[in-house]
Amino acid sequence: MSADAIPVSQLYLHNYLHLLGIVIFFYDYAITFDDEYWRVWRTPTTGASLVFLLNRYFAFFTNIAITAGNFATFKTTQSCARYAFYRQLCLIIIQVIVAVNQFLRIYALYSRSRRIAALIFSIGGILLALSIWAVIGQKSDISLSQGCHLASSRISGIRIAVAWESLFIYDFLIFSLTFLKTYRQRSMYAGPGRNDLIALIVRDGAIYFAVMACAQCANTMTFYFCPPALRGVLSTFASNVSVTMMCRFMLNLHRTATERLHNYSTASTDFGSVASSGMVFTSRVATTAGLRTTRGAAAADTLPPPLLPPPWTEEFELAPVPVPGQIEEVHRV
Numbered sequence: 001m002s003a004d005a006i007p008v009s010q011l012y013l014h015n016y017l018h019l020l021g022i023v024i025f026f027y028d029y030a031i032t033f034d035d036e037y038w039r040v041w042r043t044p045t046t047g048a049s050l051v052f053l054l055n056r057y058f059a060f061f062t063n064i065a066i067t068a069g070n071f072a073t074f075k076t077t078q079s080c081a082r083y084a085f086y087r088q089l090c091l092i093i094i095q096v097i098v099a100v101n102q103f104l105r106i107y108a109l110y111s112r113s114r115r116i117a118a119l120i121f122s123i124g125g126i127l128l129a130l131s132i133w134a135v136i137g138q139k140s141d142i143s144l145s146q147g148c149h150l151a152s153s154r155i156s157g158i159r160i161a162v163a164w165e166s167l168f169i170y171d172f173l174i175f176s177l178t179f180l181k182t183y184r185q186r187s188m189y190a191g192p193g194r195n196d197l198i199a200l201i202v203r204d205g206a207i208y209f210a211v212m213a214c215a216q217c218a219n220t221m222t223f224y225f226c227p228p229a230l231r232g233v234l235s236t237f238a239s240n241v242s243v244t245m246m247c248r249f250m251l252n253l254h255r256t257a258t259e260r261l262h263n264y265s266t267a268s269t270d271f272g273s274v275a276s277s278g279m280v281f282t283s284r285v286a287t288t289a290g291l292r293t294t295r296g297a298a299a300a301d302t303l304p305p306p307l308l309p310p311p312w313t314e315e316f317e318l319a320p321v322p323v324p325g326q327i328e329e330v331h332r333v
Helices: 008-041 047-070 077-109 114-135 154-184 196-225 235-289 294-302 311-315 324-332
Strands: 140-143 149-152
Touching (some): 008 047, 008 235, 047 235, 077 114, 077 235, 154 196, 196 235
16 A cells, blocks of 8 residues: 555544553553652662663653654654654563563562573563564555554564564463462462462452453454554554553552551561560569569560560559459458
């Protein structure tokens, strides 16, 4: 199809679907920025937070640049071709960053297993090479009407579809490893209050895979069944959904980890208070009776240092506890 023969309705539809992916990304960014501020910006910088920021803000600025170029006026087909190459390169980098995030999640879930790392690197490297081969060397007609648009031939469309199918295979690999790890260790997390983090990983991993599978399959189908101007029309949508779901997943992990740390700190503080109160009580009983038991000495060596009682408790003495025989004599009197 000649570039001049592209219907204007298809160009408008291409722009609308591009804006759909942009709106999803920036809307989710707006409603989750509060969590990002408190969970990422206000906490010490870690490798996980740096990867999160790279995933979020590379897509943030890339979407702005791509959208500006999508509606810009290009005077020559060469400049439009350079913009199209930049757009495809950015999409590849975004998906690589998301794939790295997924790898780090599985690497941590499998306790930094080198075999799992080697497996993912091997399969991921093959899929990445296949994707690069599929993207390089394609031929497309260029239209300068209503911005910069490409009309891919059927052969080029099928080659690009291979890249998205490779991404789907990688996502399926990550999901399978997550499910397998959870299934093998399900008995370790059967107790109440112990399965929140692992359940979150499985739940969000399943949700991520389901949403991304739908978006990627829909975009892949466009390369096979849509007109030349609409092949890959959902690429921006699928890419932004991928980034959004990964950001949501990482924010949920940050939230759950923070809550668990807070609950652990609270429980430790409560235990320390109870233990300290017991030490004060044991110390005063031993002082009153003039005795020091072996159990009290062992407790003094193993438990944390006792909290000092308030000053006003020094003037009170512990009342003797009546034994059952004394209680009966009191009743007889």
